[in-house]
Amino acid sequence: DIQMTQSPSSLSASVGDRVTITCRASQSISTSLNWYQVKPGKAPKLLIFAASSLESGAPSRFSGGGSGTDFTLTISSLQPGDFATYYCQQSYRTFSFGGGTKVEI
Amino acid sequence: QVQLQESGPGLVKPSQTLSLTCNVSGGSISSATYYWNWIRQPAGKELEWIGRIHISGNSNNNPSLRSRLTMSADTSKNQFSLKLTSVTAADTAVYYCAREASWGGFPSFDYWGQGIQVTVSS
Numbered sequence: 001d002i003q004m005t006q007s008p009s010s011l012s013a014s015v016g017d018r019v020t021i022t023c024r025a026s027q028s029i030s031t032s033l034n035w036y037q038v039k040p041g042k043a044p045k046l047l048i049f050a051a052s053s054l055e056s057g058a059p060s061r062f063s064g065g066g067s068g069t070d071f072t073l074t075i076s077s078l079q080p081g082d083f084a085t086y087y088c089q090q091s092y093r094t095f096s097f098g099g100g101t102k103v104e105i
Numbered sequence: 106q107v108q109l110q111e112s113g114p115g116l117v118k119p120s121q122t123l124s125l126t127c128n129v130s131g132g133s134i135s136s137a138t139y140y141w142n143w144i145r146q147p148a149g150k151e152l153e154w155i156g157r158i159h160i161s162g163n164s165n166n167n168p169s170l171r172s173r174l175t176m177s178a179d180t181s182k183n184q185f186s187l188k189l190t191s192v193t194a195a196d197t198a199v200y201y202c203a204r205e206a207s208w209g210g211f212p213s214f215d216y217w218g219q220g221i222q223v224t225v226s227s
Binding site (some may be wrong): 033034036041042043044045046049050051055067087089091094095096097098099100 | 109142146151152153154165167201203208209211212213215216217218219220
């Protein structure tokens with residue numbers, strides 16, 4: 001099994017802040033890495049696929065990077081609607097998710 | 106706009122079978138382009154992939170659930186289903202259905218349902 005580890009597990013930030021979340025895979029997964037935004041009671045949203053490709057409809061303030069085992073999700077200027085929990089997910093060998101990063105005020 | 110909606114009982118007794126259905130609108134599950142997935146999240150824990158099904162009949166699932174899991178698809182109703190037998194409290198979770206797309210060989214879940222809370226309790 002491929003284990004995904006996210007850090008931090010939570011962070012406090014303000015509107016306008018630049019926020020970076022990291023995700024590490026237990027083995028190399030090339031760029032088979034996706035990022036999702038999850039809010040309570042709402043359908044999760046795909047933000048980034050293939051490590052750095054912005055999903056259609058996702059705001060351009062979201063960006064992803066990395067390859068191999070280390071990946072990042074960056075929000076360039078945090079907006080009020082961005083307070084949520086973010087998950088990375090590998091699709092290299094079946095699927096597994098990171099533990100999540102809760103972004104709060 | 107593709108929409109997915111989970112339905113099923115919110116409470117299941119231990120040792121019984123959990124049955125959920127995902128209704129798809131705005132797109133056809135008969136499309137060979139996509140897989141249709143189930144994912145769950147116990148309270149306070151991470152998301153766990155359960156399994157997926159393709160209209161061809163091909164399916165894959167999480168080895169930890171394989172012996173208890175059955176998935177099926179009904180093209181006439183444009184929905185797919187999950188059955189999980191012999192449930193315990195550890196199966197209590199929010200269950201999501203999701204569409205899997207693959208661009209350039211990189212799969213991702215591009216549409217999700219809102220999720221349904223299922224509690225296993227007597």
